Amino acid sequence: MAESLAGLDTFPKLLMHHARARAERPAIREKDLGVWQTWSWRRFAEEVCLLACGLAAQGFRRGDHLAIVGDNRPRVYAAMCAAQCLGGIPVPLYQDAVAAEMAFPIQNAAITHALAEDQEQVDKLLEILPQCPTLAHIYYDEPRGLRHYDQPQLMSCDRLLELGAEAQRHDPAFLEAEIARGAGPDTAAMFFTSGTTGTAKGVVLTHHSLIDRARAAAEMEGLNDADVVLAYLPPAWIGQNIFSYAQPFVTGYCICCPESAETVMSDMRDIGPTYYFAPPRVFEALLTQVSIRMEDASAPKRALYRYFMGVARRVGGAILDGKDVGALDWLLYRLGDAMVYGPLRNVLGMSRVRIAYTAGEAIGPDLFRFYRSLGINLKQLYGSTETSVFVCVQPNGQVKADTVGPAVKGVELSFTPERELLIRSPGLFKEYYKNPQATADSKDAQGWFHTGDAGYFDADGHVKIIDRVKDVGKLADGSLFAPKYLENKLKFFPFIKEAVAFGHGRDRVCAFINMDMEAVGNWAEKRGMPYSGYVDLASRDEVYGLMRECIEQVNADLAAEPEIAGSQIHRFLILHKQLEADDGELTRTSKVRRLHVAEKYAALVDAMYAGKPVVHVEAQVRYEDGRTGSISADLKIRDARTFPPAAARKAA
C-alpha cells in the first residue's frame, strides 16, 4: 500500500486517518427509500465522534462494553467505532437471536449500554431487563413504533447525537485525547461464539490482532480503496466484521448495506461488489435459483446454456488459473463468456468480483467448480473467531475444491497425533471473557491454539479439514467414523438440505435426512405428485426412493475409500420438519448441533437401530414469534443398499 499507516494501531486512529486522507471517498453506502445514500469517510468520522461524545456524556467509560444488536446499518458500525474511541468494547449480538439468547452475553459482561436497531430489538432487550439489571441505557436507531415507549432506559440515537454535539462544544479536545490513549494491545471487540456445544463464550480480540490479520489478507489479495463490499451477513459474526469493519479500516474501501434482507440479490446487482464472501449455502441457493430459472427458459436458450456450461466445466477453471488450454477451447470459452457466462455473472451480481471467499463449511466440488468455471475467482479460506479469521487462504492459481489452502503470512500450523490442527498467529484471541478455564483448555503455554478441527496437510502443503476432532468416532468394530464427512457428501445433493449421521460405538451407520423443500417440491411438481405440505411430502415413498438413490451413491463413493468404507449408511429416515436454529437444532450459523439432535430425537435413533419399519414422533416446534406448537407424524425407516469395499473398487 502506498500510504503509511505506521503508528495507527487502533481502529479509531485508522478512522481519523481516512477522514483526513480520503475525506470525500465513500466509506459506507446504504440503500434508503430506493436510493443509495453515501456516507463519506469524513461524515462517517463525524458521526462516530458525536456518538462517542454522547456515550461519554451518558457515563460510558474506558473498559465498558457496548452491546450492539442490529442488521448492517451505517450507525451500527459507527457505534462500534464510537465505543472503541472511548476505550470501550463493542459486543455485537446476533440480530435474529431470541431474547433469552441475548441475556447471557449481557449478564456475562455486566453490560450497561446497548444500541438496538429498531423496535424489534428494543422489545427483546426490554424483555430481558429483569434478568439483566445492569443494563441501564438502550439507544435505538429507528424510532418507528417506539413513540409510546416510556421506559427510562430508552433514548433515541438522534438524542444521543445531540448530547454528543453539546458535550463536544464544551470540551472539543476530549475525544482526540481519548483516541490517543488507545493502543494496539487494548481489547477492540468481543464476539460471542455460536457455541456448537454448551454455552456461548465471549472471545476477546485486541486491535492489534484484528488489524494484523485484516492487513495480512488485504496485502495478499491487493485490496485497496477502490474495492466495494456488500455487507449482508450478521455483523455479530466475526467474518462480516472483518470484511465490513476491520478490512475497510485498513484499506479504505467502501461497504454497502442492503435495503433489507429480502433485497440482497437485487442490491448486489446494483452495487457490483469486487470482494465477496458467502458461506457455501448461499452459493448453493444461488445455483439452485439459476438452475430453476434455466429450466423455465426456452429450448434454444437451454441448449446454449448446456453446451457452454460444458465448455466452462472443461476449461473454465484452468483459464482462471492462467493455464494454457489450447486456442480452440480458449476461443470457445471467450464466445461462451460473451453469450452465457458474462450475462450469468451479471444476474448473480458478480460481474466485478475479483476475489470471492467461501468458508465455514465444506463446499461441494461441483458447486465450487461451477462458480470458478464462470470466471468467478472463488477461493476457500479457513479461520474462526478465535483467530481473527485469516489462518489459511488459497492463493490465486492454487485453488482446490477440497482444501482450505496453505497458511497466510504470519501463521504457524501444526497437527497433534490425533490429527487436531494447532495454530499460532498474531491474530489469536486474548482470552475467553471471564473464563480462564476455557482459555487454558484451548490455548496452551506455548501459545498454540487448539482448533478442535481434525485434518492433515495434503501433498501441496494445503490444509485439508475432515471433521471436528471430538466428532470423529469409531464404529463398534473399531473402524473410523467421521460423521461430518458423510453428512457433507449427502448435503452436496440438491435434494438434501441437512443430514445427521449416527454410528459412534454402534455396529453400523444410520442417518436422519432433512429434505430440501424447494428442490424436492419442484421435483414432485414435475411428476404431478400432489402433496399438502412439508410433513406429507417428506413421508412419500417416492421421496424415500429419491433419498435412497442419493444415499446409495454416497455409499458407493465411500466404498472406494478404504479407511471409511465401514461408514456406509445402512438405514435412514426423513425428518418431518426442517432442523431450525429456533428449536436449538442448528447454531445461528446453521451448523447441526449433533448432540442436541441426538438427544431430542433419541427415540428415532433407537427405532432405526432396533430395525423398526415405522416410528411415531411428536415434536415441539417454536415459531418465530416465540409461541410453541407441536407436530406429530409417523416416520418410515428404510434400508439403503451398501457395497462391499473391494467390489466397488473393482467397479470404479
Add this chain to the structure above:
Amino acid sequence: MTKADGRAGRLGEVILALDGVSLAFGGVQALRDVSFDVREHEVRAIIGPNGAGKSSMLNVINGVYHPQQGTIRYLGREYRDMDPHEVAVSGIARTFQNLALFKGMTVLDNIMAGRNLKMHTNILLQALRLGPALREEIAQREVVEGIIDFLEIQAYRKTPVGRLPYGLQKRVDLARALAMEPRILLLDEPMAGMNVEEKQDMCRFVLDVNDHFGTTIVLIEHDMSVVMDISDRVVVLDYGRKIGDGTPNEVRSSQAVIDAYLGVSH
C-alpha cells in the same frame, strides 16, 4: 399495554357521523336505520355475520351507494350523493375485499397510481415526462418510497402484482390506499384469506398506520380476535340493523351480539 396507554389521549372529535342510514335494493333491506360515529385517529371496526350489511355500510360511506334515508356528516358537513371520486378527493380511501390492483403492473406503478389524485400537471406533460411533470413525479415517488419502506415491501418494487402471494397483494392494496394520504381509511376485510403470520403482520401495519400517520381507520373484519385486539370501538350489524356499539369488551359481553353470532331459536 404501551398501546392502550399511549392512545387514550389521542382520540379526537367526531370526524364521520352516520345518522339513521337505510339502504334497500328493491325489496332487500340492506341497512335499516343505522347510526354511529367515528372519531378522529380511531380504529373503528364493523362486524357482523355474513350478509349483515357490512360491505354495504362501507359502500355507503365510500359513495358507491346512496342511502334512501339518513344523513352522513363528514368533517361537520353533510354530504349527499357524492360519487366515489369526490369522496376520495375529500380524503377517504379504501381497500377492497377482493383487491383492486392492476395485476400486470409492478408494485411501484400500482402505488404510484394511488398518487393520481395528488398529481397536478396535465396528462400530456406526464406522458412526455417534461420538466414540471418529471419534477412532480420525483416528489411523488419520494412519498411512495416512504410508504414502501413503511410497509416493508422494498423487495417487490419491480415485481408485477399478479405474481405476489395473496398476503403481499393485500399489503400492496393498503399501500395504494395510503398513497392518497387519506384522513379516513376504509379497510374491507384486510385479513381475509391470510395465514396467521400474515395476519399478525397486517395487524401491526394497520396499527402502525394509525399511530404513525394518525389515520382514522374503519375496518370490516371476520376474525374476531383481530377485531378485539386492534379496535377502539366496534359496531355490530345483523340483518342490516345495528345491534351493538361500544368498546370490544362491552360488545363481547352484550347478549344481543352473542345471540347474533351463536344463534338463538326465534
